[in-house]
Amino acid sequence: MPKATTRTLRRVSAAFSLILSLAVLAPFSLPAHAESAVPQSAVPQSATQIKLSFAPIVKEAAPAVVNVYARRVVSQRQVSPFFNDPFFRRFFGDQGGFGAPRQRVERSLGSGVIISADGIIITNHHVIKDADEVRVALSDRREFDCDIVLDDERTDLAVLKIKDGTGNFPHLAFGDSDKLEVGDIVLAIGNPFGVGQTVTQGIVSAVARTHVGVSDYQFFIQTDASINPGNSGGALVDMSGHLVGINSAIYSRSGGSNGIGFAIPVNMVKLIADAAKHGGKVRRPWIGASMQGVTADIAEGMGLDRPRGVLVTRISKGSPAAKAGLKVGDLVLAVDGTQVGDPNAFGYRLATKKLGGTADLDVLSDGREHQLSIALEAAPETVPRDTREIGGRSPFTGATVENLSPAVAEELSLQGEDSGVVVKSVTRGSPADRVGLQTGDIILTVNQEDVKTTKGLVSIAGSDPYIWRVEVSRSGRTLRFAVRG
The missing domain is CATH 2.30.42.10 (PDZ domain)
Structure with missing residues (x-):
């Protein structure tokens, strides 16, 4: 073989060896910032990591979720089939067609969440509406009668108190529903169809769903976790095991779950729970202003690039809104830094704030954005009710x-x-x-x-x-x- 060819082969071999050495050493010579950017694999350290299970969260949360049984007695008069006959009525009079009142027992089944060690329970108003007796069953099969401490139809929430309990009941801690984001994983725990406690898993589909029509404060967390009849009043739990909502309604044409469920945000639940602890009456902030949504036509007329905020349509004389300088025609864009897209969202933001404080509104007025601070007061009774x-x-x-x-x-x-x-x-x-x-x-x-x-x-x-x-x-x-x- 010629010497030139031999020298060429030696050079190629040396170069290949150098490249191979660099390839082997490269992972150990990356800059610090490059090394941290590479995902690090690790051997699972526990059975939980291997199973990728929600079981630890369920074990902590499920004992605080109870079954709620409500019982009411309804009186009914039985009407004779002959009552509509004029001849019959001529002899027996208008009351002759009625039999003696008969009593019928109606029962409803739902769920509830224990929120304190002394047995305070949150459930839905519609679960215990007009109930004469309320009883709850815990996951350990203990059963207790309950008193209704507060029943608020406007929020579709109610507060119960376990009678004759020994105390130290399992309970859930409150989370912060304002920190939920679309895509977060949540668990729904309740008693669907009365079959027993059930846990379903899903994600948050929306965090400010309005126009649901379940309560006056139409502002709900939407989730695709399976929620069925009987889940009402049950817990919506985040991955920290904290209560973030009370399951309230489903969207269904058949009565079963279609993957669209709604939960009342826990920040509204906190307001009702606090009211139950301080006299049992819900007192909500009032600013004395009426709002309407902003349509595409209104937005165009106001020179906006898109519909946003809520439009002030009425201001009560002498109200906190009037004193703060809010005017008819102003556009409220945000409450305490959180944007509001319709009157329901605006009402929710105010309703979840405590009396005696203030709310900072971002306002667009006469083409200029500025901020107003409005006192949060209870609505005044300017004239006696004289009921x-x-x-x-x-x-x-x-x-x-x-x-x-x-x-x-x-x-x-x-x-x-x-x-x-x-x-x-x-x-x-x-x-x-x-x-x-x-x-x-x-x-x-x-x-x-x-x-x-x-x-x-x-x-x-x-x-x-x-x-x-x-x-x-x-x-x-x-x-x-x-x-x-």
């Missing part, structure tokens, strides 16, 4: 009415009204019920006479006209009807 139940023979018989004030309007979830006479409740089957009066109706005029106070309405109801012509305001619409006297 009265209407009797006699009138279209209002069976209605309980009150003088309207900001406090009453807040209790009845009325927007944009703070004076007049409002229907507080209507007795079922009464003349007021038959003519269609509803809770929240504001009675404006009767036979063209303005109704300003409950005392005035009682006086008008005592008259005996041939025709009753009534004008009421309902959800911002004016309704008129006439009834024969």
Whole structure:
């Protein structure tokens, strides 16, 4: 072989050896920042890591989730099939077709969450609504009767207290629902269909879902964890084992889970739990302003690149909003740094704040963004309620009415009204019920006479006209009807 060829082969061999050496040594000579960027594999250190199981979280959380059994007695009159016969009614009168009242027991089943060692339980309002007796069963099969400490229909939440308990019950710690993000893993724990305690797993699908129609404060965590009837009142738990929501509703056409469930955020639950500890009455902040959503047309008219925020449509005179300088036509973009996209989100942000503090609003006014600090006060009762139940023979018989004030309007979830006479409740089957009066109706005029106070309405109801012509305001619409006297 020629010498030149031999020298060439030696050089190639030496170069190959050098490249191989560099390749072997390269992993040990990376810069510090490059080494940290490479994912490090590790041998599993425990059985839990090998199984990738949620079992440790479930073992901590599940004992605090209880089954809730509510029982109510309903009286019913049995109507004779002959009652609609005029001949039968001629001899036996209007009451002859009714048999003796019969009592029927209704039962409902749901779930609840123990939130303190002394046996305080959070569940849904609709689980224990109108219940005469409430009983809970723990995961260890112990059963206890409960007292209803607080029942708040507006949030669809209720607070129970275990009777005669020995204390030191397993309980869940509160998390922070504002820190949840779409994609976070959550567990739903409850008693679906009464089959026993069940755990399902999913992710957070949305964190500010509104227009669900379950409660007045329509602001929910949406999850695809399977939630079925009976899960209501159960726990939505994060990966730290903390309570982040109370399962409340499902979206379903068949009655079963379709992968869309809704939970009340735990930050709202905290408000109700705190109210139960301090007198059992929920007092919510009131700023004296009404809002509406921003449509694409409104956004274009205001020169916005897209719809955002909520538009101020009304300010009550002398209210915290008026004192802070908020004006009709202003656009509220955020509350304490959190953006709000519709009136429901704005209402939720205020409702979860404590009285006596302040809320900082980011406001767009006259094309300029600035911040306002608004005091959080309870809605005032500017006039006495003077609650009265209407009797006699009138279209209002069976209605309980009150003088309207900001406090009453807040209790009845009325927007944009703070004076007049409002229907507080209507007795079922009464003349007021038959003519269609509803809770929240504001009675404006009767036979063209303005109704300003409950005392005035009682006086008008005592008259005996041939025709009753009534004008009421309902959800911002004016309704008129006439009834024969």
